[in-house]
Amino acid sequence: MFSYVFMKILEMRPRSYDQQMDKISRGRVRAAKEAVAGEVPKGSHVLEIGCGTGELAGLMIQRDATVEGFDLSPSMIQTAKERIETENLSDKFSVSQMGVDGMDRFRDEQFDAIVSTLVFSELSDDERRFALKQAKRILKPGGIIIIADEVVPKTFFRKILHTVIRLPMLAVTYLVSSSSTRPIPDLSGELARAGFSIQKEIRSHGDSFAMTVGIKEKGEK
Amino acid sequence: MSFLKTLWGLLFRLFPCPTKVGLRPIGNPGPDSPVLVTCNFDLTVKRLSRLLQGQDLWLLVGESKGVNVWCAAGGEEFNTHSVVSVVKTSGIADKVSHRTLILPPLGAPGVKKSEVEKQTGWKVKWGPVWAEDIPRYLADNCKRDEPMKRVTYNLKERLDTGLSCLFPFYLFFALVFFLFFSTQLTTYLVVGALSFFAFMSLVPWLPGERGITKALFVDALLLAILLTLEFITDSDANPFRAQLVIAMIMIPVYGLELGGLASTMPSDLDPFLARFGVKAIGNVEFAGTTRTELLNRFKILTYDREKCIGCRSCSEICPQGVWGIDEEKRAMFVNKDACTACVGCITQCPSAAITAKKPS
Numbered sequence: 280m281f282s283y284v285f286m287k288i289l290e291m292r293p294r295s296y297d298q299q300m301d302k303i304s305r306g307r308v309r310a311a312k313e314a315v316a317g318e319v320p321k322g323s324h325v326l327e328i329g330c331g332t333g334e335l336a337g338l339m340i341q342r343d344a345t346v347e348g349f350d351l352s353p354s355m356i357q358t359a360k361e362r363i364e365t366e367n368l369s370d371k372f373s374v375s376q377m378g379v380d381g382m383d384r385f386r387d388e389q390f391d392a393i394v395s396t397l398v399f400s401e402l403s404d405d406e407r408r409f410a411l412k413q414a415k416r417i418l419k420p421g422g423i424i425i426i427a428d429e430v431v432p433k434t435f436f437r438k439i440l441h442t443v444i445r446l447p448m449l450a451v452t453y454l455v456s457s458s459s460t461r462p463i464p465d466l467s468g469e470l471a472r473a474g475f476s477i478q479k480e481i482r483s484h485g486d487s488f489a490m491t492v493g494i495k496e497k498g499e500k
Numbered sequence: 501m502s503f504l505k506t507l508w509g510l511l512f513r514l515f516p517c518p519t520k521v522g523l524r525p526i527g528n529p530g531p532d533s534p535v536l537v538t539c540n541f542d543l544t545v546k547r548l549s550r551l552l553q554g555q556d557l558w559l560l561v562g563e564s565k566g567v568n569v570w571c572a573a574g575g576e577e578f579n580t581h582s583v584v585s586v587v588k589t590s591g592i593a594d595k596v597s598h599r600t601l602i603l604p605p606l607g608a609p610g611v612k613k614s615e616v617e618k619q620t621g622w623k624v625k626w627g628p629v630w631a632e633d634i635p636r637y638l639a640d641n642c643k644r645d646e647p648m649k650r651v652t653y654n655l656k657e658r659l660d661t662g663l664s665c666l667f668p669f670y671l672f673f674a675l676v677f678f679l680f681f682s683t684q685l686t687t688y689l690v691v692g693a694l695s696f697f698a699f700m701s702l703v704p705w706l707p708g709e710r711g712i713t714k715a716l717f718v719d720a721l722l723l724a725i726l727l728t729l730e731f732i733t734d735s736d737a738n739p740f741r742a743q744l745v746i747a748m749i750m751i752p753v754y755g756l757e758l759g760g761l762a763s764t765m766p767s768d769l770d771p772f773l774a775r776f777g778v779k780a781i782g783n784v785e786f787a788g789t790t791r792t793e794l795l796n797r798f799k800i801l802t803y804d805r806e807k808c809i810g811c812r813s814c815s816e817i818c819p820q821g822v823w824g825i826d827e828e829k830r831a832m833f834v835n836k837d838a839c840t841a842c843v844g845c846i847t848q849c850p851s852a853a854i855t856a857k858k859p860s
Binding site (some may be wrong): 299351378380383403404405406408409 | 511521522523563581585586588589590591787
């Protein structure tokens with residue numbers, strides 16, 4: 280999953296983004312999104328943080344979900360709107376252009392599930408804390424949050440290995456797009472501190488990628 | 501590490517150098533302390549922290565992808581969302597009792613004041629252009645005099661922007677000399693550096709509007725000196741031949757994109773590259789944005805007096821003094837030629853009276 284840092288380059292061309300992401304990750308991004316979609320209960324009302332072109336939303340809609348998505352990038356939202364148009368998804372999928380700071384506009388206990396893939400690694404510490412606090416507020420009791428993202432490996436050896444392999448890719452990405460992603464140091468810790476009970480965390484790819492599922496326990500505000 | 505980042509910011513400003521986004525207390529701020537916003541370029545935050553020693557205030561560091569305020573505002577990395585996001589997610593609202601943000605005015609091309617106010621509920625004031633003026637600005641109840649609104653390009657700034665943007669070129673030529681003319685490497689290192697300091701010092705007094713004209717003027721002088729020396733000494737004995745030739749190569753290199761470095765001149769290189777079909781290098785764009793359309797003269801700055809609501813956004817924000825106010829309190833051009841196409845006035849104008857339009 281080291282090559283996720285290349286995402287910053289691909290984001291410059293939203294139309295071919297999904298295809299290219301799949302290529303650089305050798306199908307892993309698609310697999311990760313399928314895994315996330317598989318965790319969402321059938322027929323859920325879902326919020327997707329950073330919906331991009333709407334690829335994950337499409338997978339969840341196949342499982343009878345209705346999805347509200349938002350993304351900061353106007354070109355990604357444009358591409359998602361084109362998808363809604365061509366695939367006739369207007370009653371299942373709606374999108375808006377905003378960042379996580381706009382999550383305060385949602386009503387309390389509105390969603391059954393909140394999902395986000397490869398977005399949290401691009402947010403500031405404050406933005407992640409804010410997003411999780413809002414997520415807790417707008418989820419129904421018993422609702423789940425699923426976050427799949429680049430993470431910092433746990434053991435010292437893996438950490439070093441991760442840094443060494445990632446460094447040259449980071450350099451290339453930096454030179455082309457002048458930006459990078461930041462693997463999250465403690466994803467499940469952040470979810471727990473926001474008041475979610477961690478249901479499971481599946482780590483893969485040399486411990487550098489994680490899918491974390493949290494639940495808002497019933498009776499929690 | 502921190503020192504390395506400072507050095508990187510000083511010498512390689514063409515490459516971003518981000519620092520942590522979020523709230524930073526300066527001194528011992530309390531609920532009444534002012535809240536200032538800046539970008540997340542490492543060197544900017546360090547310099548601000550140094551210049552603000554002795555003040556008690558809250559500094560909100562917004563996302564600009566590690567680029568300085570003006571470049572990032574022009575390149576859209578430092579935008580309305582950068583400010584809105586850090587205001588809403590940093591928890592500053594719980595730390596202070598007032599709701600006033602002080603924004604860097606060079607952020608105006610990217611950060612729309614009225615939109616920040618709408619999305620956050622905070623009132624926005626423009627601070628001084630120069631960080632050095634912040635203590636005086638705060639002491640004077642956030643009032644700005646004319647110098648606080650204008651950019652200048654004095655010796656210190658010329659050396660600062662020159663060093664930070666031209667050093668990679670100096671290094672590149674050092675490599676060329678090392679590989680192909682290694683006997684002249686030391687001469688190059690000395691002459692290359694001296695030409696830089698001499699040229700940047702003399703810029704305001706050299707004839708010509710553009711960096712390249714100024715540089716070619718110096719080259720003509722140097723050529724005259726070279727030929728004179730060749731003439732009065734034996735053909736093989738001219739002791740300054742290498743030095744003069746090196747200076748003649750390097751000065752146009754330094755002068756070529758002076759407009760892009762200078763806060764008071766429009767870029768020359770951007771329209772040049774755009775003409776040859778180079779639309780962008782990395783995420784630096786040369787075509788397609790309002791700023792580049794103006795620079796490339798595909799569009800011109802247009803003002804529709806009928807639409808002006810007299811809010812003075814343009815004259816408040818223009819760092820070059822392009823805008824003034826007429827007797828009916830509406831905007832008017834007072835010095836249109838000074839425009840460097842930063843697009844601050846276009847971004848801020850709430851009634852779309854100021855736009856970039858194709859010349860008719």
